[in-house]
Amino acid sequence: MPAKIVETSPKAFERVAVDPVTLDIIENAMLNARHEMDAVLFRTAMSPGIREQGDAFPMIANVDGKMVVGQFGSFIYGFKEAYEGTIEEGDIFLITDPYSCNGAVSHINDWLLLRPIFKDGRLAAYAAMFGHMTDVGGKVPGSLPTDARQIYEEGIRVPPTKIYRKDVLQEDILNLILHNCRLPHWNRSDFNAIIASIRTAEKRVIEMANRFGDDVYYSALEELLDRNRRAMAQLIKTTVSTRKQSFEDYLCDDGMGMGPYKMRCTMWREGSKIVFDFEGTDPQSIGSVNFFLNEEMFKMFAGVWMIMVFDPKIMFNDGFYDLMEVRIPRGTLLKPVEPAALSCRTHALGRLFDVLSGLFGQSNPDFLNAAGFSDSPHLMYSGYDKNGEWFQLFQIGFGGVPGRPVGDGPDGHSMWPNFTNVPNEFVEAYFPLRIETYETLPDSGGAGKHRGGNALRVGYRFLEDGEISIHDDRWLTYPWGVNGGAPGQRSRKELVRKNGSREILPSKCDRIQVKEGDLLNFDTWGGGGWGDPYARDPAAVVFDVDAGLVTAEGAKAHYGVVLGKNGGLDEKATKALRARLAKKRGKTGIFNFGDKIPELKKRCQKETGLPAPKQPEFPRFIQAIQANAARTAAAGKRQKAGSKKGKAA
Numbered sequence: 001m002p003a004k005i006v007e008t009s010p011k012a013f014e015r016v017a018v019d020p021v022t023l024d025i026i027e028n029a030m031l032n033a034r035h036e037m038d039a040v041l042f043r044t045a046m047s048p049g050i051r052e053q054g055d056a057f058p059m060i061a062n063v064d065g066k067m068v069v070g071q072f073g074s075f076i077y078g079f080k081e082a083y084e085g086t087i088e089e090g091d092i093f094l095i096t097d098p099y100s101c102n103g104a105v106s107h108i109n110d111w112l113l114l115r116p117i118f119k120d121g122r123l124a125a126y127a128a129m130f131g132h133m134t135d136v137g138g139k140v141p142g143s144l145p146t147d148a149r150q151i152y153e154e155g156i157r158v159p160p161t162k163i164y165r166k167d168v169l170q171e172d173i174l175n176l177i178l179h180n181c182r183l184p185h186w187n188r189s190d191f192n193a194i195i196a197s198i199r200t201a202e203k204r205v206i207e208m209a210n211r212f213g214d215d216v217y218y219s220a221l222e223e224l225l226d227r228n229r230r231a232m233a234q235l236i237k238t239t240v241s242t243r244k245q246s247f248e249d250y251l252c253d254d255g256m257g258m259g260p261y262k263m264r265c266t267m268w269r270e271g272s273k274i275v276f277d278f279e280g281t282d283p284q285s286i287g288s289v290n291f292f293l294n295e296e297m298f299k300m301f302a303g304v305w306m307i308m309v310f311d312p313k314i315m316f317n318d319g320f321y322d323l324m325e326v327r328i329p330r331g332t333l334l335k336p337v338e339p340a341a342l343s344c345r346t347h348a349l350g351r352l353f354d355v356l357s358g359l360f361g362q363s364n365p366d367f368l369n370a371a372g373f374s375d376s377p378h379l380m381y382s383g384y385d386k387n388g389e390w391f392q393l394f395q396i397g398f399g400g401v402p403g404r405p406v407g408d409g410p411d412g413h414s415m416w417p418n419f420t421n422v423p424n425e426f427v428e429a430y431f432p433l434r435i436e437t438y439e440t441l442p443d444s445g446g447a448g449k450h451r452g453g454n455a456l457r458v459g460y461r462f463l464e465d466g467e468i469s470i471h472d473d474r475w476l477t478y479p480w481g482v483n484g485g486a487p488g489q490r491s492r493k494e495l496v497r498k499n500g501s502r503e504i505l506p507s508k509c510d511r512i513q514v515k516e517g518d519l520l521n522f523d524t525w526g527g528g529g530w531g532d533p534y535a536r537d538p539a540a541v542v543f544d545v546d547a548g549l550v551t552a553e554g555a556k557a558h559y560g561v562v563l564g565k566n567g568g569l570d571e572k573a574t575k576a577l578r579a580r581l582a583k584k585r586g587k588t589g590i591f592n593f594g595d596k597i598p599e600l601k602k603r604c605q606k607e608t609g610l611p612a613p614k615q616p617e618f619p620r621f622i623q624a625i626q627a628n629a630a631r632t633a634a635a636g637k638r639q640k641a642g643s644k645k646g647k648a649a
Contacts, residue, residue, distance in 0.1 A: 009121030046189035056131035073300025075104030092164035100159035103294030127201035146255030225319030232320035247358035255508030288341035291348035370528030372402030383466025400453030403530030409453035447558035448485030448529025478594030485529030504609035
């Protein structure tokens with residue numbers, strides 16, 4: 001039974017006309033309130049992941065729960081469907097369990113706090129924020145075990161819970177939750193910071209409604225949503241074909257020695273609606289790389305991708321959701337069955353953006369992006385220092401943004417645009433390690449007319465004994481290039497012991513013991529290149545060499561650009577070399593994946609220093625789920641066929 005909203009005033013809001021000036025003022029006031037939420041959070045949180053890196057996502061939604069401003073789309077529909085209690089004035093809800101809120105959050109490290117905003121007895125809006133907590137308990141520090149088989153191993157799960165009732169904190173519940181976390185003081189601080197941010201949003205909403213009137217405020221939000229819907233409807237009509245187009249990409253492994261895992265999506269337009277069907281995606285993993293994908297969340301991913309690529313002037317919100325239909329088969333990697341583990345879900349989440357790029361670009365090659373840094377790789381480092389104090393680091397790595405129709409991909413950038421790097425000085429001041437290297441890797445971005453962004457290398461020198469965990473991907477498959485562009489460089493992790501011995505670490509591993517003086521070289525991956533690299537302006541290649549982004553050898557091998565003795569361009573030699581290389585290469589295709597999966601596996605040990613992953617094994621009960629789904633689908637087709645025959649008769 002869905003949630004019940006309790007209002008003391010029965011009067012409904014009335015849709016009224018809003019003049020353009022007022023609409024513009026309210027739109028910008030909403031955007032300002034959304035950024036003010038961030039400012040409050042980042043200035044009051046304690047954990048570096050939120051305070052310094054910005055791993056948190058705000059939202060202000062209308063009375064129906066549709067996001068008007070924010071970053072990660074609305075999850076309120078899923079919350080209201082899953083929660084069976086009441087929504088009342090003075091409530092604040094805490095949710096961390098994906099299975100209890102239809103995937104509104106996708107792993108239990110994300111603490112989602114949701115505030116219904118009431119005014120004069122009527123629900124007027126919602127404000128929400130979720131942030132990644134450094135630790136929520138579980139079997140390993142950081143609560144993201146790579147070898148988990150069930151979500152119970154990942155930490156404390158909180159279903160939709162009223163953590164505030166009538167604006168009174170339920171301290172016993174909060175204390176119980178914090179009792180299960182390794183860094184309760186961090187969690188408490190971050191919790192209070194999120195509360196402060198959503199109370200700020202509430203204050204701004206009430207101020208706007210008081211200034212312009214409740215009905216004008218309500219109507220302005222509706223108009224902003226409608227405006228987005230009109231723009232997206234036109235975008236869908238002009239950019240999406242009625243012909244079915246499919247694309248697939250892979251997660252390299254599951255952290256348990258198996259992989260790759262296929263993610264497949266088919267897209268087409270039916271009238272004014274775009275359909276995404278994930279039939280053909282691999283069954284759910286025995287391990288923790290599953291991603292419980294909320295359909296509304298994927299609509300946000302697809303919508304923001306379309307807006308950023310095709311028309312960035314469109315204000316992003318949830319107004320277009322009814323123009324998309326998302327079909328995700330149950331029991332697959334993207335719709336796992338409880339209690340499947342979810343702690344490594346970030347890799348599948350990020351890979352969805354590469355899948356979207358491949359889907360949309362097939363019918364619009366001029367808008368096609370290469371594969372890029374579609375992940376948020378994690379490093380966790382923990383232990384006891386010489387004073388017996390517990391330390392625990394959680395840090396997100398950056399990589400190469402793909403080459404694009406409009407230009408080169410940025411180097412050493414986060415997948416999420418609003419994330420920022422943690423200053424090395426901060427890390428060194430608060431944790432027992434030294435950052436000895438922090439640089440982009442030349443030649444790691446795929447060559448192209450528009451170069452893919454370079455990967456990042458961070459060298460961590462550990463100053464205390466402890467243990468590390470690593471979450472990453474793209475060590476087997478390549479970040480592919482497009483329109484003649486080359487793939488980017490794959491990721492790599494190397495541990496150099498104090499005695500000089502070296503060890504290549506898997507991309508997903510836990511409980512790696514490190515000693516004082518050991519060095520970890522944490523290499524992320526580059527973005528794929530866009531367009532023919534032999535069509536790149538030679539002057540741009542010379543600039544890249546001067547800037548340390550491309551080596552002289554890379555300029556010659558990948559771009560056909562020859563440098564003279566003084567480092568300048570040798571035009572004659574460049575022209576001749578490019579002609580020879582282009583003739584030898586021959587015709588290029590739309591996608592350059594580096595090679596097919598079987599060939600990558602054959603060369604895996606030699607190229608990566610790691611054994612090739614084995615063919616995945618899937619949970620046995622998934623076969624029964626898939627068989628039932630097939631029978632249901634077949635029955636539906638028979639019923640539809642019978643209905644057509646009846647109409648014809």
